[in-house]
Amino acid sequence: AQKITQTQPGMFVQEKEAVTLDCTYDTSDPSYGLFWYKQPSSGEMIFLIYQGSYDQQNATEGRYSLNFQKARKSANLVISASQLGDSAMYFCAMRAPGANAGKSTFGDGTTLTVKP
Amino acid sequence: DAGVTQSPTHLIKTRGQQVTLRCSPISGHKSVSWYQQVLGQGPQFIFQYYEKEERGRGNFPDRFSARQFPNYSSELNVNALLLGDSALYLCASSWGAGITYEQYFGPGTRLTVT
Numbered sequence: 001a002q003k004i005t006q007t008q009p010g011m012f013v014q015e016k017e018a019v020t021l022d023c024t025y026d027t028s029d030p031s032y033g034l035f036w037y038k039q040p041s042s043g044e045m046i047f048l049i050y051q052g053s054y055d056q057q058n059a060t061e062g063r064y065s066l067n068f069q070k071a072r073k074s075a076n077l078v079i080s081a082s083q084l085g086d087s088a089m090y091f092c093a094m095r096a097p098g099a100n101a102g103k104s105t106f107g108d109g110t111t112l113t114v115k116p
Numbered sequence: 117d118a119g120v121t122q123s124p125t126h127l128i129k130t131r132g133q134q135v136t137l138r139c140s141p142i143s144g145h146k147s148v149s150w151y152q153q154v155l156g157q158g159p160q161f162i163f164q165y166y167e168k169e170e171r172g173r174g175n176f177p178d179r180f181s182a183r184q185f186p187n188y189s190s191e192l193n194v195n196a197l198l199l200g201d202s203a204l205y206l207c208a209s210s211w212g213a214g215i216t217y218e219q220y221f222g223p224g225t226r227l228t229v230t
Contacts (some may be wrong), residue, residue, distance in 0.1 A: 004158070033215040043204055045159070045221035052216065091158050095215040100172040102149045102213050106158030 023092030120222035141209030
């Protein structure tokens with residue numbers, strides 16, 4: 001079974017500062033993918049970044065980077081230079097190969113509020 | 117290009133009724149997955165369909181069923197609605213069924229059961 005834990009229900013950050021959103025995971029699969037999504041109040045889930053379990057380097061996408069520490073089973077999202085539009089719910093998710101490869105297991109999310 | 121579309125946007129039903137939710141994937145995508153998101157929680161996986169066949173199923177009762185059509189659109193049916201079925205239902209499409217294929221989510225259908 002796969003499990004995602006996000007321990008920060010809410011986070012605040014000042015505009016233009018960096019923020020780290022925590023995510024730890026648990027799985028017995030040797031191969032898996034880790035994903036971060038942003039969900040604004042409108043409800044649509046927006047893909048941000050992907051990290052494969054065998055990727056040697058941490059993933060980066062613009063202002064988003066993923067701090068992947070495999071031995072600690074953590075996949076923290078770092079947002080640099082926060083903007084007011086970054087205020088949203090953020091979800092960490094994972095998928096593993098096999099019969100349920102299309103199944104994303106999500107954490108309960110972190111609400112990020114960017115202050116002007 | 118159009119993204120994933122879902123209809124209806126909002127829906128109010130009474131306990132015991134049946135509901136059908138619809139999803140149109142991004143053009144060229146052959147996989148559709150359905151998720152239920154209860155307020156304050158992360159989405160929970162319900163089904164995945166790929167090439168019109170069920171490829172995965174989450175821990176949901178048999179009241180939940182789905183199908184995928186030849187044009188890869190999909191319907192999610194829920195029978196005998198319960199108050200606990202009130203949630204945002206998200207559809208996600210991807211080109212393939214494996215874990216490296218990014219899932220693109222639609223705006224969701226908000227279902228309220230009274």
